[in-house]
Amino acid sequence: MTRREWIAAVAAAPLLRAAEAPVAPVSIAKCASYDEDVTARLGVMFDQLGGLGKLMANKTVTIKLNMTGSPGQRVEGRPPGNTHFVHPKVVGAVAYHLGRAGAKRIRFVESPWATAGPLEDTVLDSGWNLRAIQSAAAGVEWENTNALGKGKAYARFPVPGSPYMYPAFDLNHAYQDTDVFVSLAKLKNHDICGVTLSLKNCFGALPASIYGDNAGVDAPNEKPDSGREAVGHRGRRQPSKSAPQELHFGAEHEPGYRVPRIVADLAVARPIHLAIIDGVESIAGGEGPWISGIRIVKPGVLIAGLNPVCTDAVATAVMGYDPRAPRGAKPFPHADNTLWLAEQHGVGAADLKRIEVTGAAIRDVVYRFDA
Amino acid sequence: MRAPTACWVAVLGLLLPLYASVPKPAGWVPARWPWSDESSLDLLAGGPINCLLLTEYTPEFVAAAANRGVATLAILTPGPEALAAARRALAAKVTGIALEGDFPEGVVAAVKEAAGGAAVVEIASRSRMLAVSNGPLLATYQGVWPGVSVEENGGRRAGPSGSAWIDTNTGFIRAVRAWSDAPLWLANQPPAKTVVAASRYLEAIADAEASGARWVVTLDEDFAARLGRREARAVEAWRRMLAMLGYFEGHPEWRAMREYGQLALVQDIAKGGLVSGGILDMLAVKHTPVRPIAPDRLNAAALKDATMAVNVDAGALTPEEMEILRAFTRGGGALLTGPPGWKDQKPEGDRITLDKAELERLGDIWRDVNSMVGRRNLGVRLFNVSSMLSNMLVSGDGQTAILHLVNYSDYPVENVTAQFPTGYKRATLLTPDGTEKALEIYKTEEGWATDIDKIAVCATVRLEQQ
Numbered sequence: 001m002t003r004r005e006w007i008a009a010v011a012a013a014p015l016l017r018a019a020e021a022p023v024a025p026v027s028i029a030k031c032a033s034y035d036e037d038v039t040a041r042l043g044v045m046f047d048q049l050g051g052l053g054k055l056m057a058n059k060t061v062t063i064k065l066n067m068t069g070s071p072g073q074r075v076e077g078r079p080p081g082n083t084h085f086v087h088p089k090v091v092g093a094v095a096y097h098l099g100r101a102g103a104k105r106i107r108f109v110e111s112p113w114a115t116a117g118p119l120e121d122t123v124l125d126s127g128w129n130l131r132a133i134q135s136a137a138a139g140v141e142w143e144n145t146n147a148l149g150k151g152k153a154y155a156r157f158p159v160p161g162s163p164y165m166y167p168a169f170d171l172n173h174a175y176q177d178t179d180v181f182v183s184l185a186k187l188k189n190h191d192i193c194g195v196t197l198s199l200k201n202c203f204g205a206l207p208a209s210i211y212g213d214n215a216g217v218d219a220p221n222e223k224p225d226s227g228r229e230a231v232g233h234r235g236r237r238q239p240s241k242s243a244p245q246e247l248h249f250g251a252e253h254e255p256g257y258r259v260p261r262i263v264a265d266l267a268v269a270r271p272i273h274l275a276i277i278d279g280v281e282s283i284a285g286g287e288g289p290w291i292s293g294i295r296i297v298k299p300g301v302l303i304a305g306l307n308p309v310c311t312d313a314v315a316t317a318v319m320g321y322d323p324r325a326p327r328g329a330k331p332f333p334h335a336d337n338t339l340w341l342a343e344q345h346g347v348g349a350a351d352l353k354r355i356e357v358t359g360a361a362i363r364d365v366v367y368r369f370d371a
Numbered sequence: 372m373r374a375p376t377a378c379w380v381a382v383l384g385l386l387l388p389l390y391a392s393v394p395k396p397a398g399w400v401p402a403r404w405p406w407s408d409e410s411s412l413d414l415l416a417g418g419p420i421n422c423l424l425l426t427e428y429t430p431e432f433v434a435a436a437a438n439r440g441v442a443t444l445a446i447l448t449p450g451p452e453a454l455a456a457a458r459r460a461l462a463a464k465v466t467g468i469a470l471e472g473d474f475p476e477g478v479v480a481a482v483k484e485a486a487g488g489a490a491v492v493e494i495a496s497r498s499r500m501l502a503v504s505n506g507p508l509l510a511t512y513q514g515v516w517p518g519v520s521v522e523e524n525g526g527r528r529a530g531p532s533g534s535a536w537i538d539t540n541t542g543f544i545r546a547v548r549a550w551s552d553a554p555l556w557l558a559n560q561p562p563a564k565t566v567v568a569a570s571r572y573l574e575a576i577a578d579a580e581a582s583g584a585r586w587v588v589t590l591d592e593d594f595a596a597r598l599g600r601r602e603a604r605a606v607e608a609w610r611r612m613l614a615m616l617g618y619f620e621g622h623p624e625w626r627a628m629r630e631y632g633q634l635a636l637v638q639d640i641a642k643g644g645l646v647s648g649g650i651l652d653m654l655a656v657k658h659t660p661v662r663p664i665a666p667d668r669l670n671a672a673a674l675k676d677a678t679m680a681v682n683v684d685a686g687a688l689t690p691e692e693m694e695i696l697r698a699f700t701r702g703g704g705a706l707l708t709g710p711p712g713w714k715d716q717k718p719e720g721d722r723i724t725l726d727k728a729e730l731e732r733l734g735d736i737w738r739d740v741n742s743m744v745g746r747r748n749l750g751v752r753l754f755n756v757s758s759m760l761s762n763m764l765v766s767g768d769g770q771t772a773i774l775h776l777v778n779y780s781d782y783p784v785e786n787v788t789a790q791f792p793t794g795y796k797r798a799t800l801l802t803p804d805g806t807e808k809a810l811e812i813y814k815t816e817e818g819w820a821t822d823i824d825k826i827a828v829c830a831t832v833r834l835e836q837q
Binding site for chain 2: 071074077078079117124125128129131
């Protein structure tokens with residue numbers, strides 16, 4: 001048995017969990033453009049999920065945005081919200097509904113590319129109207145989670161059960177100092193993982209101060225200025241020693257093996273309570289303008305659900321793929337299936353037969369990203 | 372016999388427009404003129420172009436231009452016939468001679484002698500322009516064609532600052548203007564064998580004008596032919612170019628303003644400037660307001676309100692100049708000095724961009740500059756401007772500041788935010804289409820800010836303390 005086979009065998013141990021993985025309904029709404037009433041569409045979707053009142057009332061809510069890459073990098077010069085970032089209108093509408101549902105504090109978080117500066121700077125650099133989002137609800141805050149940010153210490157998130165890659169993660173305090181965690185993602189392909197949806201969005205929760213290419217060796221580097229290629233994608237180095245170290249360091253360097261497993265570990269370590277996917281306008285063929293061959297697409301759809309695996313499974317189907325496709329089949333030609341790995345962790349079911357879809361039917365909104 | 376009064380009035384009426392309205396060189400707004408028919412002068416109507424650079428012309432055309440108050444310069448290029456060509460041009464009554472290229476000193480002297488009182492403008496290489504700067508204005512044929520740098524595969528090139536790299540002449544222009552008060556012309560031509568979109572001409576104009584220089588309007592062959600035939604789209608593009616020129620020429624006070632920024636860059640472009648010009652370009656891409664200072668103009672007043680200074684080539688400064696910088700640091704200013712052995716090199720030959728080794732050295736000092744500047748607000752911080760460059764100027768009394776914004780992408784930029792450490796009473800948005808709109812100034816955690824909804828190619832924010 002090779003070391004890789006041994007790791008795979010160990011990782012496959014919780015197979016039994018697949019059958020008992022939880023499910024939750026997923027809502028789909030057609031939304032042809034951001035000029036439509038995005039707020040109304042989302043309102044109907046949240047009602048279809050049973051309403052947000054119980055989940056949000058008097059709670060602190062942390063929302064992980066998807067703002068991957070430098071805001072200066074654009075697809076054909078277009079605003080990033082129309083291509084590879086979540087759109088600011090969706091962000092504002094979500095804040096409005098969460099505030100209306102009683103959330104007392106709404107904290108938007110992201111670990112933007114190569115900076116530990118205020119998230120507001122990145123938001124403004126992305127052409128978002130900061131003041132409009134700020135006024136969409138009471139108690140809106142912003143936190144860059146690439147480093148300590150406004151916190152005094154990192155929060156540790158153990159991976160329960162049998163972790164694939166890390167026994168625990170050290171993240172910015174915002175991921176702990178919250179009652180509710182929301183992943184607000186974009187409907188996109190990913191160069192490595194095939195799709196990047198609500199689960200993969202949370203890969204960006206890893207602080208570059210600890211998991212970045214220039215993270216400190218012993219302690220976090222509070223001024224990170226690079227991505228997570230060396231630690232996360234390639235396993236060329238361990239994270240800062242202050243954080244839990246990779247379990248089988250050196251055993252596997254292939255990004256298609258590593259990234260989906262790190263994402264699955266994160267999904268069980270930092271559970272997602274509400275997954276929202278912006279598929280109104282997006283890109284196909286990759287996750288950002290740095291991927292060659294990407295193209296602009298307009299799927300015209302919004303997807304939301306109370307379980308991230310179920311929500312991502314439905315979103316993957318909307319993109320024209322089989323959410324349980326094995327490695328080698330589209331959309332996972334070079335990577336293991338993140339949804340399946342998360343399912344094995346018991347996060348949620350990726351089996352469409354078990355998932356209740358409300359609102360629009362999948363067949364009515366399918367937009368083939370490989371077309 | 373005395374002529375009747377009415378007759379003299381009539382004669383003066385003819386003469387005055389001929390002589391009184393031909394502008395001085397400092398006021399020349401130049402264009403290379405590919406036509407020599409008098410009707411082509413109608414294209415100038417409604418615009419500020421008042422100086423034509425000619426390769427082919429007739430005495431009648433020159434006279435017709437003069438009648439309209441338009442100066443004419445005959446373009447001569449290096450060659451054995453240069454002096455004879457200059458004499459022929461002067462015989463045709465052109466306003467002056469433009470020597471384009473690097474001429475032998477003897478020829479330049481002979482042309483100037485032949486010209487008598489007529490202007491002789493040398494449009495030279497950058498290095499010669501800096502070495503011989505005794506004409507009525509400074510002019511160079513060397514410049515980059517402004518725009519977002521595009522690679523062969525169509526992708527946008529990113530520079531060391533992480534943003535899309537913008538090819539620009541602003542670093543060079545600002546360095547020259549810090550060194551000399553003479554008007555500066557950039558006479559670089561559109562890229563050969565390339566169809567140039569109208570927006571690129573607007574960018575070329577704004578790239579130069581926003582930093583206080585003038586681009587010598589030069590049309591590509593295709594555009595010139597279409598404009599010559601008065602094709603509607605070409606005429607419309609030409610009108611937009613005239614409007615862009617008119618926008619800047621309509622605000623002569625901007626040209627008198629000085630560069631504003633709490634970061635000072637000490638550089639002597641006459642001794643080099645290639646590296647420090649590169650730093651200026653990188654600071655421009657990062658939208659950090661900076662004031663370049665030539666060593667011979669380095670004094671306490673020049674450093675007033677500055678909090679940081681970069682001295683690239685310490686070896687180039689005199690002891691007195693070094694003492695001024697030491698006094699600056701004693702007063703609390705932060706000074707970044709290039710490592711020993713650094714030379715702010717002079718461009719060699721036709722080269723105006725850095726080679727690989729120089730880029731690596733620029734990268735070294737850029738890391739230090741970037742680290743020192745951080746995200747401090749040194750006059751203005753701009754957001755959502757990755758395809759734009761900016762230039763902040765301030766009036767002599769410090770009461771009015773101007774923020775020029777030039778967009779180099781093919782798309783309008785929306786939702787630009789400008790944050791200021793200073794609380795201005797009024798902010799007004801000005802655009803080349805004649806818009807003049809009050810902007811709301813609001814308080815932020817770190818100062819004040821204003822938002823601009825949309826910028827096509829160029830816009831200016833006027834900030835007033837009173």
